[in-house]
Amino acid sequence: MSTTVVEAAELEKSYLVDKSTVASWLLTTDHKRIAILYLGSITFFFFIGGIAAAAVRLNLLVPEGLIPSAETYNRLFTTHGVIMVWFFLVPAVPVSLGNFVVPLMLGARDLAFPKLNLISWYLFIIGGIIELYALFIGGVDTGWTFYPPMSTSFNQSHVVLAVIGVFVSGFSSIATGLNFIVTIHRLRAPGMTWYKMPIFLWSLYSTSVILVLATPVLAITLLLLGFERIFRIGVFDPAIGGDPILFQHMFWFYSHPAVYIMILPGFGVISEIIPVFCRRRLFGYKFVAWCSVSIAVISFFVWGHHMFVSGQSLYASVVFSLLSYAVAVPSAIKVFNWIGTMHKGFIRFDAPMLYALGFVGLFTIGGLTGLFVAALAADVHLTQTYFVVAHFHYVMVGGMVTAFFGGLHYWWPKITGRMYPEMWGRAAALIIFIGFNVTFAPQFLLGYLGMPRRYHSYPPDFQVLNVLSSAGATILAAGYLLPLGYLTWSLFRGERAPANPWGATGLEWQTPSPPPAKNFATTPVVTEPPYTFPPPELVQNRV
């Protein structure tokens, strides 16, 4: 790639003020602006999903259920699941933080396909509007898993619309994944070899591979579901010649890898934050990089662990259990490497680092409880109870959402050109950590005691733990509302951010905050491996 010099006048203007008409935002192909569009959209969906969650926790305060109608309750938890999974967790980090920093980290001017990037946002919004419309006219009560024959033959709610919403937004995932893969292959700055890429890029690369390979399977599954429901073509309902287990295989063939779509970018964010605030090179860089790739590969072969009691063959279950343990190994290795990075570091406690520490703790709990449900006989007792609910919230919320907040604080100065108020940032990180644990830790116990998930009412024996969990949810909600407040405030009042407030090493920090529309005045040239913090002569660990 040749070095291009952008005119000085053009350089001074940041991407934020480059042009300021509404159209210049809605028709932009600048990855940074698209990232902002996405950030706004996923924040909106996060709060919709959050309101549904709050209603669910409110209902469970009393054994008979505070919400009078079970049907309403069922619609609420379905809304929570559908919105959070497909309109927040799956896209969140890649489309917002990823979109913003991938080209910057690579030293590129934009993604490989800027127009495709914009189209992907529109697809996401169209899918989202369809989904919201489905909810608005009455919602869905199948659970986010849409299991037939209930969803196809025994349900009066707006299943087809909801499925179309997810279907459409899936194409936005595919577009984003494709864009990242091509960008990482083709647009790396001169000198940036694969092993000189920050781990965030390795993670997003692995994520993108899953997005591109798994999402089409979801699309087909949902399409067949729609056909069965509308035209009564027997695919899944045994009454018309279908097989309900087939649906479960197809659904989890997507939805298990989807778990890694959600968490891998989180791993990436954490692998950026920890070295910076420890002033240490990432421990075992190559291991961490290849762990992402191996997780992406193995994640395609473990879907059957969602089906240990569903009636699949015994031997299939045994194999899936073994492979599930296998996929846990690289995740465990990553945790050790993050801790190794802290060893002999110069650790600072800015908000991003607090989120990162919280992430390591919560994700470890989520991962360790995964060992329980991967052990076949233990899973028989624990599956479909609150134990599983707690387990995946530790991974998805304790892990992924915490990582998202960490990354948001970390790159906030770069994105907005303003610093967030540090004390508030730290307070929110702490409140979220506490609130999260109070909400979900009791659910492990509830699950062991046998409380089934998706219950509108429950035996009075379970009340104390449920009340505790709901109380925790209040703290958690406060923790999530805080950043909404102080980050918005900082947009207008925050201190102006320098180009590199954290003293980080990535290319994204070598351009002003906020970056100019064209990212770099001159195409940067990479000579050092990432995370070269101590002066090079002191660095002795070559991995």
Add this chain to the structure above:
Amino acid sequence: MRLWLPAASSMSHEVDYLLIALTLIAGAVLALVFGLMLLFVFKYRAGSKVDRGALAKKTWRLESAWTAATLLVFFALFIWGANLYLRLSQPPADALTVYIVAKQWMWKAEHVGGQREINAVHVPVGRPVQLVMTSEDVIHDFAVPAFRVKHDVLPGRYDVLWFRADRPGTYDLFCTRFCGTDHAHMTGKIVVMEGPQYQQWLEQNGTSGTLVADGKVLFMRYGCNGCHGGHGTVRAPSLNGVYGSPVPLSDGTTVIADDRYLRDSILMPRSQVVASFAPVMPSFAGQISEEDLIKLIAYIKSLAPENHS
């Protein structure tokens, strides 16, 4: 508030041991992770003057060490869980059969003696019980936390779950597969009784006919005996002693005739044709209700082998 769960079946202690082992391992790892994190965070905080010395030269040794350790522990857990699961999934031959039919939103149980109950299952203590379960509509799931057992109940097929209750008492039965509006009300009780009380219960709830007697009537009414009675013009296999014995099929394979096989033979006769017979048996899918099906199968199961050997 209750913070413990009764362990009332032969398997529940074994599952608990596995869970305890998992908890100990998870606790140890968690202590290690949090311990190291807190230690480093304190010792190597930016302001501290502690000597950092030279950094580790090679990381691959540490990496291989913890990878190997993780693999080893994981493999042991896998074996433990799988072994228990396989035992949990295979009912002993002498198990007492109870038929379960689930529908939105209730559990119907039918005992071999013809006793029927709703949202409750009475079983004797100390004897293996196998539930042969099916659903009339959506997928449900039969879960008894006190026994540590759980299995989905699907429409259109039989699924089997077994347990041996070891302590008399009444235990919660939950539907744990989301099945629609009243999913949370699809609950019931498993009543475990001492032998004599159980006999008494059976007698008090006995009806005019046992499943077998009712099944025999149905066998005539649906015209099965026209072919399988041995006098008809159509050549059909004798059903005497077929249950539990190996059946050679026309595609060269052999299957053991269990409940699921008998069910499929009646509803989908073409899917598994007995070797050396013409596939002339009509399908009865959609014509026989789940409950009649249970009776027919109970009757077929009762037919002793012909030569009384």
